[in-house]
Amino acid sequence: MNARRAGLVIFLAALAATLLAGAGVLARPQTTLPQTILDLNRDNRLEPAPSEGYVVRDDLGQALQGREKRRQELIFFAQMTDLHVVDEESPLRVEYLDRLGDPFTSAYRPQEGLSSQVLDEMVRQLRNTVSPVTQRQIELAMTTGDNSDNTQLNEARWFIDALDGGNQINPNSGVEGTCGTTPDGSIYDGVRGGNEYYEPDRSPGAETGNDDEDGPGYSPNQAENEREAQRSNAVRDFPNLFEDMNKPFQTLGLGVPWYGIFGNHDGLVQGNEPRNQALEQIATGCVKVTGLSSEDETRLRALAQGGLTPQESMTADTILLEAMENTTANPTPDLSTVVPRDDRRKPLRKIEYIQEHFKTTGRPVGHGFTAQNLATGQGYYSFRPKPGLRFIVLDTMAENGGSDGNIEDAQFHWLHRELQAAEANRELVMVFAHHSLETISNPPASQFPPGDQGGDPSPVVHYGETPFGERAPTPCTLSDPAAEPTPDETLKCLFLRHPSVISFVVGHEHDNRIRPVERREGAGHTAGGFWQIVTASHIDWPQQSRVLDLVDNRDGNLSIIGTIVDHAAPPEPGGAPAPSSGTGQTREAVDRLASISRELSYNDPDANNGEDGRSDRRGGRDDRNVELIVRNPYAAP
Numbered sequence: 001m002n003a004r005r006a007g008l009v010i011f012l013a014a015l016a017a018t019l020l021a022g023a024g025v026l027a028r029p030q031t032t033l034p035q036t037i038l039d040l041n042r043d044n045r046l047e048p049a050p051s052e053g054y055v056v057r058d059d060l061g062q063a064l065q066g067r068e069k070r071r072q073e074l075i076f077f078a079q080m081t082d083l084h085v086v087d088e089e090s091p092l093r094v095e096y097l098d099r100l101g102d103p104f105t106s107a108y109r110p111q112e113g114l115s116s117q118v119l120d121e122m123v124r125q126l127r128n129t130v131s132p133v134t135q136r137q138i139e140l141a142m143t144t145g146d147n148s149d150n151t152q153l154n155e156a157r158w159f160i161d162a163l164d165g166g167n168q169i170n171p172n173s174g175v176e177g178t179c180g181t182t183p184d185g186s187i188y189d190g191v192r193g194g195n196e197y198y199e200p201d202r203s204p205g206a207e208t209g210n211d212d213e214d215g216p217g218y219s220p221n222q223a224e225n226e227r228e229a230q231r232s233n234a235v236r237d238f239p240n241l242f243e244d245m246n247k248p249f250q251t252l253g254l255g256v257p258w259y260g261i262f263g264n265h266d267g268l269v270q271g272n273e274p275r276n277q278a279l280e281q282i283a284t285g286c287v288k289v290t291g292l293s294s295e296d297e298t299r300l301r302a303l304a305q306g307g308l309t310p311q312e313s314m315t316a317d318t319i320l321l322e323a324m325e326n327t328t329a330n331p332t333p334d335l336s337t338v339v340p341r342d343d344r345r346k347p348l349r350k351i352e353y354i355q356e357h358f359k360t361t362g363r364p365v366g367h368g369f370t371a372q373n374l375a376t377g378q379g380y381y382s383f384r385p386k387p388g389l390r391f392i393v394l395d396t397m398a399e400n401g402g403s404d405g406n407i408e409d410a411q412f413h414w415l416h417r418e419l420q421a422a423e424a425n426r427e428l429v430m431v432f433a434h435h436s437l438e439t440i441s442n443p444p445a446s447q448f449p450p451g452d453q454g455g456d457p458s459p460v461v462h463y464g465e466t467p468f469g470e471r472a473p474t475p476c477t478l479s480d481p482a483a484e485p486t487p488d489e490t491l492k493c494l495f496l497r498h499p500s501v502i503s504f505v506v507g508h509e510h511d512n513r514i515r516p517v518e519r520r521e522g523a524g525h526t527a528g529g530f531w532q533i534v535t536a537s538h539i540d541w542p543q544q545s546r547v548l549d550l551v552d553n554r555d556g557n558l559s560i561i562g563t564i565v566d567h568a569a570p571p572e573p574g575g576a577p578a579p580s581s582g583t584g585q586t587r588e589a590v591d592r593l594a595s596i597s598r599e600l601s602y603n604d605p606d607a608n609n610g611e612d613g614r615s616d617r618r619g620g621r622d623d624r625n626v627e628l629i630v631r632n633p634y635a636a637p
Contacts, residue, residue, distance in 0.1 A: 030129040031547065032564045033625060037571045037598070042611075044222065044234040044603055046571040054561070055622040059516035060524045060531065061629035067553040074428070074550040074558075075386050076131040078565075080122065081144040081434075081507030081545070082537030084265065085159040087173045088113035089190040089246075090345050091288040091328075092150050092269060092279065094320065098606075099196060099215075100300055103308050105606040109539065110198035110218060110235065113190065113245045114597035115149070116171045118538050118567060119162045121594040122545055123254055125568040132563060133549045140256050140385060144507040144535070145263025145396075145434025148353075150270060151453075152283065154344040156356045164362035165253010168584060172246035174340035179286030181340050188242040189339050191290070198600075200241035217605025225605065231612050233603040238573070238596050245593055248584035253361075259368035259393065260357050262379040263434035263508065264405065267350050267397045267453055272317050274401045274451020275347040278325055283345045287328045291335045296323045314402060314447040321449070350377035350399075350454040368393060377454030380411050382418050389550070390422045390500075394433035396440055399457040401448035405435030405508075407491060408444075408458035416485050419498040423481060426634050428558070429500040430550070436506045436534050437492050437517075440464030465492040492517060499633035501530045503560055505548070510537040511608075512544070512564065512619030514626060528631030531560060534623075541601040541609050542618050543567055556635040560628040569594035 029035045038049035056063050087093075097107035111118075130137055143163070148155035154173055161167035176183040193199030198218040203211045209227070211219040217229030220236045265271040269279050282289075292300070299319055303312045327335050348356070354374055357367040366373075368381050379395035392415065396405030407415075422429045433440075444461045462485075465473040476493035478486065485494060495501040496519050504517075513534040520527040535546045549561040573595040585593070602609050610616030618624065 028125070028566065028568050028570065030125065030565070031132075032566060033132065036564075037542070037566050039602060046599055046602060048571055052564070052621070052625050054625045054627050056627045056629065057514070057516065057622060058525070058629045060518065060529045061557040061631040062525055062555075063627075063629050064553070064555045064557065067555060067557070067559070070554045071133060071551045071559070072554060073131070073134045073136075074389060074552055076134065076136055076139055076547065076549045077385075078126045078129070078138045078141040079144060079505055079533075079535050079546045079548060080126070080141055080538070081535050082146040082263070082510055082539060083119050083143065083159055084112070084115055084146055084149040084537065084539035085119060085155045086112040086115045086149040086539070087152055087155050087345060089173050089188070089339070090150060090152060090283060091285060091339060092152070092283045092345070092347065094270060094289075094324075095191050095197065096289070096291045097320070100297065100304065103304060104300070108191070108197065109601070109604055109606070111597040111600035111604065112149075112539060113171070113242065114593050114600075115539055116158050116162060116169055117245065117249070117590050117593040118543055118597050119159060120169075120249070120251055120590055121567040121569045122538060122565070123162060123165070124252055125565055126545065126547070127252065127255055129547055129565060131547070131549050133551055133561060138256055138547060141254055141258040142391070142432050142505065143258060143260055144432055144505060145261045146265040146271070146507065146537070147260065147263065149265050151265065151267055151275060151347045151353065152344070153346045153348055153356070154342070156348060156353060157344075160356060160360060162251045163254055163258050164360055165251050165255065166361055167251050168248050169251055170248040173342045173345060175342055176340055178340045179338055181338065186243065187246045190242065192242060198235060200238045202239075203237055229605045231605045233605060233607070233611075235600065235603045241596065244585070244589065249590050250584065257363040261393050261432055261434055262350070262395045262397045264397050264403050266353060267399070267455070268401060269347050271403050272401055273321060274399065274448055275349065275453045276449065276451050280347055282324060282328050283347050284341055284343050285328060286338055286341050287331045287336050288339045289324050289327045289336050292323055293335065317401070318447050349452065350379065354379065376456070378411065378456055380414065384427070388427055390418070390427040390429050392418055392429060392431045394431065395455075396433045396435040397455070398442040398444075399451070399453065399455040400444055400446035401451070402442040402446060404442040405433070405440045406442045406444065406461035406463060407440065408456045409460040409462065409487070410456060410458065412462045412485055412489075412494070416494060419494070419500055420481065422500045423498065427500060428502055428550075428633070429498070430503045430505060431495070431501060432505050434506060435464070435508045437464035437504070437532060438466070439508055440491060441466060441468050443468040460487060463490050465490045495530055499528065502558060502630050502633070503530055504532045506532065506534055507537065509534050510540045511617045512536045512623040514562070514623045514628065526631070528633060531628045531630060533560075533562060536617050536619070539601070540617060541598075541604070541607050543598050543601055544618075552632065556632055558630050558632050560630065562626045562628065564624045567594060567598070569598060571595070571598070573599060
């Protein structure tokens with residue numbers, strides 16, 4: 001942010017007071033405007049933190065005086081992204097990769113089994129959040145992908161049922177007694193302890209810095225973590241946590257329309273692999289792979305030296321897939337274990353994933369997906385939430401595999417026609433997708449075996465702004481909105497020649513990040529452009545969402561007012577868990593579990609929490625509570 005814009009940082013005390021006045025129905029403030037959550041005293045425990053006012057960013061328009069009094073609200077809605085609702089007991093999990101270090105560390109998180117409780121607490125918070133402009137509640141919610149973690153049926157049902165509400169979620173999986181297992185009274189069959197993973201029940205030797213149960217970085221002893229993992233964290237014990245997090249609970253639901261969007265984890269196994277019958281057999285089978293041969297570990301470590309290129313990442317995934325298939329077919333005690341099986345762990349084809357959105361008690365039926373989506377397995381669509389406003393949803397998942405995205409040619413041309421229609425109707429356009437411009441870079445060619453998940457594995461794709469393997473963005477050569485796209489046109493270039501586009505709202509990066517994209521370099525105030533809005537995830541620190549007000553300042557400019565939301569669970573988990581009721585976990589128990597998840601996410605030895613030389617996924621001040629000014633494309637010059 002330059003010096004001139006830095007002078008526009010404002011703290012809206014009046015708005016904060018208004019929000020506090022309306023927050024009586026919740027124990028926690030509705031947004032981070034009056035109060036957020038941080039580790040203020042660096043003791044690895046979280047507490048209430050001071051308010052965060054708005055930063056006014058006028059890169060793409062003019063912040064004219066008196067606009068607060070002139071404003072007209074166009075829409076107020078929520079963005080939820082990267083929910084990563086996880087079946088942490090599934091044989092498709094690859095937690096053992098975590099020991100290899102970067103870039104494999106997202107394979108295991110100590111808090112991942114608490115994802116359904118975090119989602120429920122975020123739903124409750126958003127249901128009660130009101131607009132800082134109008135004091136009205138959210139009108140709808142957009143979920144920008146990676147709603148499930150491993151494209152499994154049970155994960156998809158858990159997140160749909162949580163958003164719909166009025167359902168009981170049972171986060172446990174695995175049918176006890178199957179696969180020759182003997183029911184033992186325990187409902188948790190995932191990884192724990194063993195001097196490799198987090199063990200919440202006990203940490204023997206932690207007092208002396210010789211914890212021989214928790215893995216490196218997961219001890220409650222900070223000095224031991226500094227020695228073993230070079231992190232100044234302390235992961236305290238929560239006895240019986242793994243059992244408690246797998247008990248059922250009742251959901252409330254958003255109570256407003258919500259819309260689904262494909263992320264790479266919603267259509268690809270582990271967010272990378274095209275699903276196939278072999279992977280389905282692993283997911284619904286009796287063998288859980290727990291390690292790799294020394295040969296395969298050596299090959300993966302060699303690939304990862306200095307970080308994985310996209311091509312090396314595909315090679316690594318191929319090695320991993322072959323190892324999983326071989327170990328599952330020929331299980332050995334040192335590399336695998338027998339677990340109860342569960343048919344609900346089936347990884348879904350794209351059409352099947354879309355079909356689940358039609359099995360709903362929420363609104364609208366299909367949650368944005370249409371009969372056309374059901375027929376094609378493609379997840380792009382559009383709708384008009386209000387007169388004069390069009391929401392366009394893209395499907396950026398790369399069907400051939402890979403964690404980053406691309407847009408096949410047919411969808412790109414459809415998008416062009418949608419933008420033309422919007423401009424003919426003088427509609428403002430907000431575009432939604434999972435991947436950012438920078439991460440829509442996946443090539444159509446893939447080293448993965450062909451999958452059977454459906455969709456459009458087209459050999460002709462478009463990128464966000466920079467093609468695979470190149471450093472410089474592709475120059476924009478077209479300017480006429482009527483011109484048909486060329487094969488090498490990027491999404492950024494298409495947006496820039498269509499003045500209706502004012503924002504691109506995405507996830508995938510697990511960070512809060514906001515970027516202005518000028519329609520004409522150096523002429524943002526007069527020529528406008530669009531804002532790329534990236535929001536953090538539920539699975540990683542800081543476990544936040546964002547609410548967005550779109551307002552017409554009626555002075556030739558629009559404002560997108562973005563406000564960050566912490567979920568409703570308290571900063572401090574407190575003492576012993578509340579007892580279960582006849583319908584499962586009590587509300588107090590779910591509150592506590594979600595609070596534990598946030599604390600664990602902050603203390604995860606792989607967390608980007610702003611400590612130990614790491615970046616902070618919260619982003620900077622100008623990535624969180626913001627007023628984004630953009631020129632109204634339909635205003636008189």
